[in-house]
Amino acid sequence: MNRVRIWLGALSIPLMTVPLPASAEDGYALWLKPAASSVRQMKANRLGDSATLMLAERELRHALSPDAPPVVLATASSPSLKMLGLKFKGLGDEGYLIRSVTLDGRKVILVAGNSDRGALYGAFALIRHLNTGGPAESIDLRSSPKVKLRVLNHWDNLDGSVERGYAGQSLWDWWTLPDFRDPRYTDYARANASIGINGTVLNNVNAKADSLTAPYIAKAAALADIFRPWGIRVYLSVRFSAPIELGGLKTADPRDPAVAAWWRAKADEIYRAIPDFGGFLVKANSEGQPGPRDYGASHADGANMLAAAVRDHGGIVMWRAFVYAETDPEDRAKQAYSEFKPLDGKFADNVLVQVKNGAIDFQPREPFHPLFGAMPRTPLMIEFQITKEYLGFATHLAYLGPLFTEVLDARTGHRPGETVADVVDGKAEHHKLTGMAGVANIGRDRDWSGSTFNQANWYAFGRLAWDPDLSAEAIARAWAAQTFGPDRQVIDTVTTMMMGSREAVVDYTGALGLAHLMATGHHYGPGPWVSELARPEWNPVYYHRADAAGIGFDRTESGSNAVGQYAGPVARTFAKPGTTPESMLLWFHHLPWTYRVADGRSLWEDLVAHYDRGVAYVANMQKQWGGLRDKIDAERWQKTATYLAIQNREAQWWRDASLAYWMSVNHLPLPAGVRPPEHDLAWYKAQQYPHAPGQAH
Template identity: 55%
Template sequence: MRKSIFTFLILFSCILVKGDDGYKLWLGYQKLNEPVLLKQYNEAISGIVAKGQSATLKIAEDELRLALEIMLQKKIPGLNIPANNAILLGTPENSNEIRKLLLSGDLKLGNEGFIIKSHKINNINTIIIAANKDIGVLYGVFAFIQLIQTHQPIGKLSIINVPKIKNRVLNHWDNLNRSVERGYAGISIWNWHTLPGYIDQRYIDYARANASIGINGTVLTNVNANSQVLTPAYLVKVKALADVFRPYGIKVYLTAKFSAPIEIGGLKTADPLNDDVIRWWKNKCREIYSIIPDFGGFLVKANSEGQPGPQGYGKTHADGANMFADALQPYGGIVMWRAFVYDVRVQKEEEHFTEGSVGAHTQTIASNDRFKQAYNEFKPLDGQFKKNVLVQVKNGPIDFQPREPFSPLFGAMPKTPLMMEFQITQEYLGQSTTLAYLAPMFKECLDSDTYSNGKGSTVAKVIDGTLDEHAISGIAGVANIGNDRNWTGHLFGQANWYAFGRLAWNYDLPAEAIADEWIRRTFNNNNHFIKPVKKIMLASRAAVVNYMTPLGLNHIMATSHHYGPGPWVSNAGRADWNPVYYHKADSVGIGFNRTESGSNALAQYAPEVQQQWGNINACDYKYLLWFHHVPWNQKINTGRTLWDELCYRYNSGVDTVRWMQHTWNALDKQVDRERHQHVKMLLGIQEQEAIWWRNSCLLYFQTFSQMPFPPGFEKPDKDLSYYQSLKFPFAPGIGGNL
């Protein structure tokens, strides 16, 4: 008996000292340990008055109470009427005080905006968290909690906050068998087998996390769609998730496979102008909305990478999108039509592409530059899409590379609402073994000036609808979420989910401010910890670019799984699946000539943008090899020859990762052991991967440049053949390029 008790005590003590496993994300409310601050907050908050009975308002009240009771270490009573220093939650519909406050100014909060204001009600000090709708109150509650989490003053509050973009959506590339395409954090969190009967707590916590950063939509299924999700058996499962998400302001969307009328409808065609097909989709939408009244709509991938679409019937993308738009319009649904397309003509013209033919194909390939395909297919259709269609455009013209110029479609389709598509999951950024904070990358694109309507026509103003006065707007992020305990595989992957949500709500936020928020909410408010961790985060993406694809190199990852380098690959099924297509290294130099003397892809941008990148001597080094084939010995505007600069950049990337390791290792006393060890081990992997990238790429490119490594360069310890021999048949996330 004594032995059993002793064993139990050991096990119990292990549970007590167990660190944070990351499950709580940025909502792991922590006790305030600063006496002065704790006293100030406790004096300012005496209770909660919640006006209204909706499920959303109840969630807002419960979340606020949970957070405050943990952080302030006291009970927070519910009150019927405002008392001194109470927090009042509600809308004009259920509170006279709030009605008076909101009517006193032209606030334009819309359906999701909120106000947090210190206010006197009958000479009683009150903190009001109010909105026109209950979901706005919930957003306001999370914003108020953030103030406490980040140790902000709350004595004199006057905050008005309204989202800049209407549809802020996560795209899950999750399959019905729970595999996740380009997912690196385990299998899908959607357990279709046990739905609708079993509601996993993770579904609720997923909704909480998204609501806390303002995400209001989720596409549950892969863009490489499966028609089965539209069958009655699966729609009841979708309904179960929609019911969980609804009080958190989150709509569900599904991917629609264009051939569904054939696969599950018994029709012989999916022609978008065929009356039977049109009728089938209208009936299907009627069925969906009878089950899920607030269904958001469809995301469609068509005529790309083998997916069926309207071009198979001689019709246009607009014809296909408008068919869905008409079916969804009576219910308020939207169509998100992806602009990531492959022109089938490229494959036909270049099917003779074989290994060793790089030099011979330079001019042939340049005339069919994949960079140009989305623009060429969609620009002529501007103005032909129905009003509830958003054309969803990847941030860059190729495919989620570590650094890309903004897609030329932004600013080129003023008559069509364009929706941004970012990739949060790090398919080409080291996947879940790499610390790469992506807010600087997102900002780099959002802040880019398209000059489409004069100076200041930023990508952000294109997608929020203000530049061209569109009624709908949207932004999507390809989710990095899986069933790993910490949700994202790498603990710092959570910061990219967080950053996407914050920028989707307000794209003006600086990347540094978002990093600061996330660190404080996720770890602690210790400046001795925050300052170095923020430096790590802000340096991390640039480090990855340097040791993977510096100076504008792109798409040189290994085939299929995209894990690790493969700049030598030239035997894939079609030319533009091969890294050699993108870097075009030869004895003269490296880079893709996209100027007038090459593919002329640069002509798809406004003249002001062409001027930025068109001159080989003035082009920003970050985009140099995107637009120019540069001789190895040419001195570029960094002051070094191209070859020396390439070597410097690759080496700098490795050095930065080593600095990140050293900095993080020194913080072992500032954070719990479990999370510290988790990041420490992954940074160890990242260092080895950075060395792998540097050595293999430079050894390969050296076979073309025939130039020595600069003095002081860390010499590779293996030869090129070793790196070329590496295989990863079971790398996670395999499933085709998206």
């Protein structure tokens, strides 16, 4: 796929030789910088009085320089636009066009869409274009989202904690809602609208039935009222056993008429409070959550029953395909495909099956999920994790744009040239209901995401959900320019740091296709030695299979045959070590430590080199960031510098603990000149972190 380059006139931005005074920053403004203060305001008019158009006008006045050309906001139905002959066909409800026109005898920049939401997205697109160096002269931009539902999944609990959240407590203060409506709720909606996100699931997929009670529906309704003018719908995660827990029924069997009636009544209740409620997200029969299989019914039975409850209201159901058995599985990576592939075509037309980007669980690197392309009669909604559960929590700099695009660009093998993005946006299989979900990294921290650089992952998700063909590097450059300003050295340095940062985390946590090597429960730090947990697939040793002879999980025909779940060309590539990309080598193959990789090194030598490369990259990021000290405000510079120091220490910890363990298994010496681990294996095993943040509970 040829990725689309988005405008960032880096070469047109003058390199500043004299550092400008750095004003105090705390990260709250995200990428939405106000214009430099001026007595004059930029000229913006709107043709219409909707709340959304008013917000769009305010954004333009807030963000653009007074020297910017005058802007007119409108919708296609405005009589003033009739004489211009503009083509709004194909823009849908959310697309926009931005064009230099002559209107009522004066030259203006017109921002318009078929709806006021389109005009709002256009206003933010114009701000982005001009604030990243794009020209105002003869402007002619046109865009519409390729993905219909662009949704954040908040894993927020009703007690204010956030599962796998590393930016403090939940943004939602359920205790004071619906009465107190924190201004941050508006700022949250504004940030999402600026990058095209149009939906938010308010509560954890490990849902409590209480979220469906009248008091909590009222709380959700208050948030929906705040989000509505920004084009954002709210959704709720639901607990499948709610008819038992709340309704007093003896069963939650989706085939039972009383159960279906209970859900219809509950949906009616929600829609009375929230007329534009989006629908339900469901985690069922996974990690102890109840579901239809408890009653001998299928996932389709459960999803379709809920879909019928919201259908007349225009609602949808997002049914997660994250499942794995409670008994010893042949291969956990195969289970979602095995359960869902036979159900293709059996889901209602207002159901999306929500599939994680990889077959296990948001690892630093996984091959794309084999379900993409394998269920042509079912809309599949891809699920990414924006929060960094396995990539160093909030303190490690790991830009996820390359992770997202690596998956989206992957060829499925089902049709010539077909990519995962083609499946997700409906191009491949002509689905109109499409979606992309991201597990949010947002909390109550002042900087929203735990660090400035974590904001880039929220930003990148939104931009790619709008257009999966965008370039991760171009997105990084645009984010850097909007976040830190137009200094060319800052933009270049920050972009360079970001683009290799995720690969560095892969290197120092487990390269060559290794995965699931983290410590137990909190998932903080290394634990490749863990082997005593109750279920085999909870243990890291289950995934790496390391012994004196070799390392890696055999997923070929001689092993679990997970390669057989991929389409022919892809399966053939993964079937042999020589054709498998080295980045996925040990995901699909158990190989001797002496196996020779492409550069001639042994597998052991190459693995050690990856650990050292990852640690070195972090040290280099520290130097690069240090060179920007006079160009970044002190508060954000210092916090990032401190976090990079933490990352450096923890990258070395990952490296040393992992090498100490591998050496205890393979009994091999380190290559000549390689620094040995700082401590022995027993020391690393003894480390305990019972209060690490973000643990499930």
